[in-house]
Amino acid sequence: MDTDVLVIGAGPTGLMLANQLARRGVRALIVDRHAGPALETRALGVQARTLEIYAHLGIVERALELGKRATGANMWARGRRAAWLPLGDIGRGQSPYPFLLILGQDDNEQLLGEALRDQGVTVAWSTELVGLAQRPDRVIARLKQPDGATREVSAAWVAGCDGARSAVRDLNGIAFHGAPYEHVFFVADTQMTGPMVPDELNVYLWREGFHLFFPMRGTDHWRVVGIVPPALRGREDLTLDALMPSIRQEAGSGLSLQGCSWFSTYRIHHRRAERFRDRRCFLLGDAAHIHSPVGAQGMNTGLQDAYNLGWKLALVIAGDGREALLDSYESERIPVAQRLLATTDRAFSLVVSDSGVAGLFRTRLAPRLFALALRLPRVQRIAFRTISQTGIAYPNSPLSETLPGLPAAAPRAGDRFPWLRLKLSPDGPAEDLFGKIDDTRFTLILIGQPAPPGGLPLGDRLRVLVVPGDPPNDRELERARIPRTAFYLLRPDGHVGLAGVRLEGAAVARYVSERI
Numbered sequence: 001m002d003t004d005v006l007v008i009g010a011g012p013t014g015l016m017l018a019n020q021l022a023r024r025g026v027r028a029l030i031v032d033r034h035a036g037p038a039l040e041t042r043a044l045g046v047q048a049r050t051l052e053i054y055a056h057l058g059i060v061e062r063a064l065e066l067g068k069r070a071t072g073a074n075m076w077a078r079g080r081r082a083a084w085l086p087l088g089d090i091g092r093g094q095s096p097y098p099f100l101l102i103l104g105q106d107d108n109e110q111l112l113g114e115a116l117r118d119q120g121v122t123v124a125w126s127t128e129l130v131g132l133a134q135r136p137d138r139v140i141a142r143l144k145q146p147d148g149a150t151r152e153v154s155a156a157w158v159a160g161c162d163g164a165r166s167a168v169r170d171l172n173g174i175a176f177h178g179a180p181y182e183h184v185f186f187v188a189d190t191q192m193t194g195p196m197v198p199d200e201l202n203v204y205l206w207r208e209g210f211h212l213f214f215p216m217r218g219t220d221h222w223r224v225v226g227i228v229p230p231a232l233r234g235r236e237d238l239t240l241d242a243l244m245p246s247i248r249q250e251a252g253s254g255l256s257l258q259g260c261s262w263f264s265t266y267r268i269h270h271r272r273a274e275r276f277r278d279r280r281c282f283l284l285g286d287a288a289h290i291h292s293p294v295g296a297q298g299m300n301t302g303l304q305d306a307y308n309l310g311w312k313l314a315l316v317i318a319g320d321g322r323e324a325l326l327d328s329y330e331s332e333r334i335p336v337a338q339r340l341l342a343t344t345d346r347a348f349s350l351v352v353s354d355s356g357v358a359g360l361f362r363t364r365l366a367p368r369l370f371a372l373a374l375r376l377p378r379v380q381r382i383a384f385r386t387i388s389q390t391g392i393a394y395p396n397s398p399l400s401e402t403l404p405g406l407p408a409a410a411p412r413a414g415d416r417f418p419w420l421r422l423k424l425s426p427d428g429p430a431e432d433l434f435g436k437i438d439d440t441r442f443t444l445i446l447i448g449q450p451a452p453p454g455g456l457p458l459g460d461r462l463r464v465l466v467v468p469g470d471p472p473n474d475r476e477l478e479r480a481r482i483p484r485t486a487f488y489l490l491r492p493d494g495h496v497g498l499a500g501v502r503l504e505g506a507a508v509a510r511y512v513s514e515r516i
C-alpha cells in the first residue's frame with residue numbers, strides 16, 4: 001500500500017482533512033491538479049464552529065489577526081440606511097468566538113497549508129486524479145503527474161475533496177442531483193470609497209436583488225457581491241465597469257471605484273451527491289454538496305465534513321475502530337447538507353426573487369423586521385446557533401446514545417457539547433472547557449461524581465475531566481441546563497457520543513465496543 005489515505009484536492013476541505021489525519025499520525029498523500037494554491041478570495045465568512053476547530057489546530061490566533069470581525073450589518077434600501085443589525089458578539093456565552101470572522105478563502109488555505117507543512121506534509125501540486133479502481137482491500141488511483149506521465153498509487157481509502165466537478169464522484173458513478181439557479185452572480189475585490197460604513201457589512205437591497213459590500217483587510221478594500229442585472233446576463237465579456245451604473249443606482253452616485261484586483265461571474269447550483277461514501281471512497285465539501293453562498297456556509301461546511309471524517313478514519317486505520325464507524329460520516333453529514341440546501345434555497349429565493357411582493361419585502365419590510373427581531377436575545381441565540389454552525393447536531397446518528405434519566409432540556413447525544421467556563425479543581429480558576437479538551441482523544445466529563453471503579457476503556461485515547469461541585473460551576477452548568485449529576489462522553493470532534501446521569505461501571509466500555 002502506498003498510502004493509507006489519498007486526499008484528492010487541496011482546497012480548504014482537503015487541507016483540513018490532511019491536517020486532521022497528520023495530527024493523528026495517519027500516512028496521507030494530498031494531491032491537487034492546480035500548480036499551487038488558489039489566489040482568489042472566494043468564500044469570505046469564517047464561522048464560530050470553524051474557529052473552534054482552528055483553535056485545536058493552533059491557527060486561530062493568526063486567523064483572528066488576519067481577519068476582521070463582523071461587528072454590524074448596515075441595511076440600505078432606496079438610498080437610505082434602513083437598519084443596523086448588531087453582529088459583534090451576537091453569540092456571547094455560546095462560543096469563545098461569538099462572531100463571524102471575515103477572512104478570505106485564500107488566507108484560510110494559506111493558514112491550513114502552513115499548519116500541514118509544520119507537520120511535515122506537503123501538497124503534490126500539478127497532480128491530477130484521472131482514473132480509479134476499487135478493490136476489496138484498496139483503491140488503485142491513476143494520477144497524472146507534472147511531467148504528463150501517469151502513475152498508479154494504491155491507497156486504503158480515498159477522500160474526494162475535489163470540488164464541484166469532483167472526479168472521485170464521477171469515477172464512482174455517484175449522481176449529483178440538483179439544478180442551477182437562473183441568476184448569475186458577480187464577485188469583485190475592489191478599492192472603493194462611498195457611503196459604506198467602514199469596517200462593517202453593507203447590504204444594499206433593491207427591488208430586483210441586492211449588493212453586499214464586505215470590508216476586507218486594508219483601507220477602502222471591499223469585496224462586492226451581487227447579481228448581474230437581467231439586461232447584462234449572458235454577456236461573455238462582462239466587466240465591473242459595465243456593472244458600476246447599476247451598483248451606483250443603489251449605493252449612491254458618491255461611489256467611486258479606484259481599482260479592482262479580481263472580478264468573476266458565476267452561476268450557482270444547488271446539488272447534493274446521492275451518497276457520500278462508496279466502499280473505500282468518500283466525498284467531502286463541494287464534491288458532496290453545493291448551494292447558494294447566502295449565509296457563508298459553503299467553505300465552513302466542507303471544513304467540518306473533514307473534521308467529522310478525520311478522527312473516524314484515523315481510528316479505523318489504527319485498528320481501534322470498526323469499519324462501520326465510517327458509515328456514520330454519511331449518516332451524520334447528509335442530513336446537514338440536506339438542511340443546508342433547503343435553508344439556503346429558501347433564503348436565496350427570497351433574496352433574488354424578481355416578484356414585486358418579494359421586492360417590496362426586501363426594500364421595505366425586511367430591514368426593519370431583521371433589526372427588530374435581532375434585538376431579542378432568543379432570536380439572537382437561535383440565529384447565532386444556526387449560522388455559526390455551533391448548533392449542528394447528530395441526534396439520529398448510530399454513534400449517539402442518551403441514557404434514560406437526563407432531563408429533556410439538557411445537552412444530549414449528538415449535540416456539540418456547549419462551551420462552558422468551569423473550575424476543574426476546587427482551588428483552581430474557572431477555565432475555558434474547550435481549551436482543556438484534546439481533540440485527538442475522547443473526553444469523559446464527569447459532573448458531581450468521581451470516575452467509576454474498575455477502570456475505563458480506550459486507554460490513552462480517553463481523557464477524564466471531573467467537574468467538582470462549586471457555586472460558580474453550578475451556575476455555569478445551570479446556564480447550559482446540565483444537571484448537577486451527569487456524565488458526557490465526547491467524541492474527538494466535540495460532539496456528545498454517550499450521555500447520562502450516573503455513570504455505571506461498564507457503560508462506556510459497552511458504548512465503545514458496540515458503536516466505535
Ligand SMILES: Cc1cc2nc3c(=O)[nH]c(=O)nc-3n(C[C@H](O)[C@H](O)[C@H](O)COP(=O)(O)OP(=O)(O)OC[C@H]3O[C@@H](n4cnc5c(N)ncnc54)[C@H](O)[C@@H]3O)c2cc1C
Nearest residue numbers: 009011012013032033043128129162163167285286298299
Ligand atoms: C466565485 C466564487 C465565489 C464564492 N464565494 C463564496 C462565499 O462567499 N461564501 C462561501 O461560503 N462559499 C463561496 N464559494 C464557495 C466556496 O469557495 C467553496 O464552498 C469552497 O471552495 C469548497 O472547498 P472545497 O475544498 O470543498 O473545494 P474547492 O475549493 O473547489 O477545492 C477543490 C480542489 O480540488 C482540486 N481538484 C479538482 N479535481 C481534481 C482532480 N481530478 N485531481 C486533483 N485535484 C483536483 C482543485 O484544483 C481544487 O484545488 C464561492 C465559490 C466561487 C467559485
